[in-house]
Amino acid sequence: MNEDPAAPMPVILGIDDLRPLPRATRIARTSRDGIQLLREHRDGYIDELWLDHDLGGDDNILPVVTLLEEAAFHGQPFDIGTVFVHSANPTGAATVVQALTRWNYRVRRATA
Template identity: 55%
Template sequence: MNDSKPRRIVLVDDLRSFADGRSAEVARSSAAGVALLERHRDERLDELWLDHDLGDADTIWPVVEVLERAAFDGRPFDIGVIHVHSANPTGAGKMVQALQRWGYRVRIASGSAAVGYLDE
């Protein structure tokens, strides 16, 4: 009998999706990413996938700031692992540093085959 809960995965990326079609909630902007985090505030996220550059002048920093503020307030989000999959090495490095500073488990996943540009 398999009564395990489905994994709760959030992807914040303006263009890419999961190549294997795994079930995930997707946000295409920082504002949508913040809204998704807030919607899951008191739930466990198994994985959070973050891209740095989100199109035009939008970046992931509003999402990172929500995570930082929650940790600063003593109520960090319950996230199994945060995957930083940005192709922007400088931005990715700053994201990892900021999130690890607040105790989040972060993995650099730049170049990961898990996310890619899919034909719609």
């Protein structure tokens, strides 16, 4: 199979404090940096968004989830192919999956 060299690279974003996420084109390590990363890609298509719930210390992914929810609430959801939730925190992961599914984001639970 010949790949088109002119085809755009997929945009794969990750928000995780520890994992290397080798497929990600950009990684944010805090919720604050994750929000900034999403804002930078606001007007484009995000092929995959990888989310970890616990981001070290008192930080977690919920501010990012709130940003995604508010965008959908205002009728302008982020254009994301699939959101993968890969947290080792089962309760936190379930919260993220439920919240984003409610707003019609395509969400899948992935193993941490």
